[in-house]
Amino acid sequence: QKEVEQNSGPLSVPEGAIASLNCTYSDRGSQSFFWYRQYSGKSPELIMSIYSNGDKEDGRFTAQLNKASQYVSLLIRDSQPSDSATYLCAVRRTGTASKLTFGTGTRLQVTL
Amino acid sequence: NAGVTQTPKFRILKIGQSMTLQCTQDMNHNYMYWYRQDPGMGLKLIYYSVGAGITDKGEVPNGYNVSRSTTEDFPLRLELAAPSQTSVYFCASSPAGLNYEQYFGPGTRLTVT
Secondary structure, three states: OOOEEOOOOOEEEEOOOOEEEEEEEOOOOOOEEEEEEEOOOOOOEEEEEEOOOEEEEEOOEEEEEEOOOOEEEEEEOOOOHHHOEEEEEEEEOOOOOOOOEEOOOEEEEEEO | OOOEEEEOOEEEEOOOOOEEEEEEEOOOOOEEEEEEEEOOOEEEEEEEEEEOOEEEEOOOOOOEEEOOOOOOEOOEEEOOOOHHHOEEEEEEEEOOOOOOOOEEOOOEEEEEO
């Protein structure tokens, strides 16, 4: 089992719809969770972080964390073509201090 | 603030050559990291540093070396380049604190032929 698992996609959603991106992790003691957006040929950009169970909203983005089920998700409301990118889930696992473990990413395509 | 800067943006090396990838951050972050990203493989940690003078290996350190003489700079050295080191290299930094959010530089695309 991979430490951080994401569906590689592509996930295709029409413009204006809600995109739902999911991530599961294997270390039950993981403490911090991050979503990065990476455009093709560019570096990862931090868009959301979440540390407690529940939802955290920032503009059109909502991160959801369920530690009991060991998953974290990212919802993008009113999806725009500019949201088309690869979304990386990252987890700070128990005992790894400042290090993050990254998933391989989900490619999102927002179609007109 | 420029954030995290990396040079060069692109480089082609011949097998057996050496080079240093430069990384500088101006956010006064204690922690710095080097990753490589291969297509479809995600980000793999090469080395990291928790402060000036302190470095440690990540998942894939073989073939690389680092040093951290100042808070701002964290260069990555490739000795005896091999085709397997063809990749995109990202440097990142994070502040000390509870959650260690990492911020990335623009990357260096390296090809070894």
